Amino acid sequence: MQQRSRNPYSSAEIDRSSLERDNEERMIELASSGEARFVPIDSEKNLVKSGGMPEAVFLQGMMGRAVAGAADHHIFLGYVDGAPYFAVDVTGKDTPVSTLGDFVDLRQVGALLFAKEGSILAYARGMTYWHRRHKFCGVCGSITTVAKGGHVRRCTNESCKTEHFPRTDPAVIMLVHHGDKCLLGRGKQFPRGMHSTLAGFVEPGESFEDAVAREVYEEVKVRVKNVTYRSSQPWPFPASVMIGFHAEAESLDYEVNLDELAEARWMSRDDLKPENMPKDGSFFMPRRDSIARRLIEEWLGHEAGPSISG
Numbered sequence: 001m002q003q004r005s006r007n008p009y010s011s012a013e014i015d016r017s018s019l020e021r022d023n024e025e026r027m028i029e030l031a032s033s034g035e036a037r038f039v040p041i042d043s044e045k046n047l048v049k050s051g052g053m054p055e056a057v058f059l060q061g062m063m064g065r066a067v068a069g070a071a072d073h074h075i076f077l078g079y080v081d082g083a084p085y086f087a088v089d090v091t092g093k094d095t096p097v098s099t100l101g102d103f104v105d106l107r108q109v110g111a112l113l114f115a116k117e118g119s120i121l122a123y124a125r126g127m128t129y130w131h132r133r134h135k136f137c138g139v140c141g142s143i144t145t146v147a148k149g150g151h152v153r154r155c156t157n158e159s160c161k162t163e164h165f166p167r168t169d170p171a172v173i174m175l176v177h178h179g180d181k182c183l184l185g186r187g188k189q190f191p192r193g194m195h196s197t198l199a200g201f202v203e204p205g206e207s208f209e210d211a212v213a214r215e216v217y218e219e220v221k222v223r224v225k226n227v228t229y230r231s232s233q234p235w236p237f238p239a240s241v242m243i244g245f246h247a248e249a250e251s252l253d254y255e256v257n258l259d260e261l262a263e264a265r266w267m268s269r270d271d272l273k274p275e276n277m278p279k280d281g282s283f284f285m286p287r288r289d290s291i292a293r294r295l296i297e298e299w300l301g302h303e304a305g306p307s308i309s310g
């Protein structure tokens with residue numbers, strides 16, 4: 001298989017050092033060391049230095065300790081270039097961090113950040129999102145406490161003690177093609193003119209391939225075959241991983257399910273040449289940092305879509 005570059009937000013450069021999470025003393029030692037970096041999150045937003053090119057803000061030293069002290073707990077993310085990183089949720093806390101930058105939605109700036117920074121911010125955001133929604137046990141309703149470096153929440157009810165783990169919901173995303181055409185759709189929430197690949201969540205009891213076939217049929221009444229995996233992308237917005245495929249349609253006949261999509265259309269390779277795109281904004285493709293765009297670019301035979309540095 002051809003060597004592919006990584007998709008944005010993937011965490012190959014983060015050593016998660018997952019075995020260390022069990023060692024509570026080690027977690028405390030790392031968090032209180034001068035090397036520790038803290039990644040603050042406020043209401044699912046990441047701290048980014050604004051003005052010029054955006055840059056992730058990681059807190060160290062006095063500022064790091066002040067913010068870490070204000071947070072309810074620290075989430076050990078792992079090591080980056082030898083330094084331990086921790087996510088801290090500062091939502092509703094009185095901290096001085098807002099003087100260092102702005103809390104922004106990562107999706108607005110992710111494409112402009114260094115890949116490594118984007119990966120750390122996405123991971124931190126995904127983890128704090130999960131914590132904020134699992135303060136109580138889903139089995140018995142009791143309060144949960146944080147364990148294993150922030151990678152487990154344990155029920156405090158002695159007769160329950162259920163351990164809860166961070167959730168990632170798999171979603172399939174697929175470029176449907178037939179001969180020289182591919183099918184692009186516009187979701188109801190998409191910006192005007194943006195057309196993309198089809199996508200949907202995997203349901204319990206489904207393989208990824210089953211989910212591709214079901215979602216495509218649900219959205220456009222097309223039967224697919226030759227479903228082939230291409231690549232995946234973490235998508236913690238709020239809690240997904242996108243698993244990308246190409247899928248061959250059995251025919252060009254289709255019928256848009258208007259409960260799911262605003263519209264869909266077959267586009268030829270020629271239609272998708274930049275010079276043939278409408279200039280009035282009525283049709284454009286998804287952003288270059290998305291797996292959707294990569295799936296399209298790969299089908300077009302261009303080099304792998306996302307340009308990845310770092």
Ligand SMILES: [Zn+2]
Binds near residue numbers: 141156157161
């Ligand atoms: Zn419980």
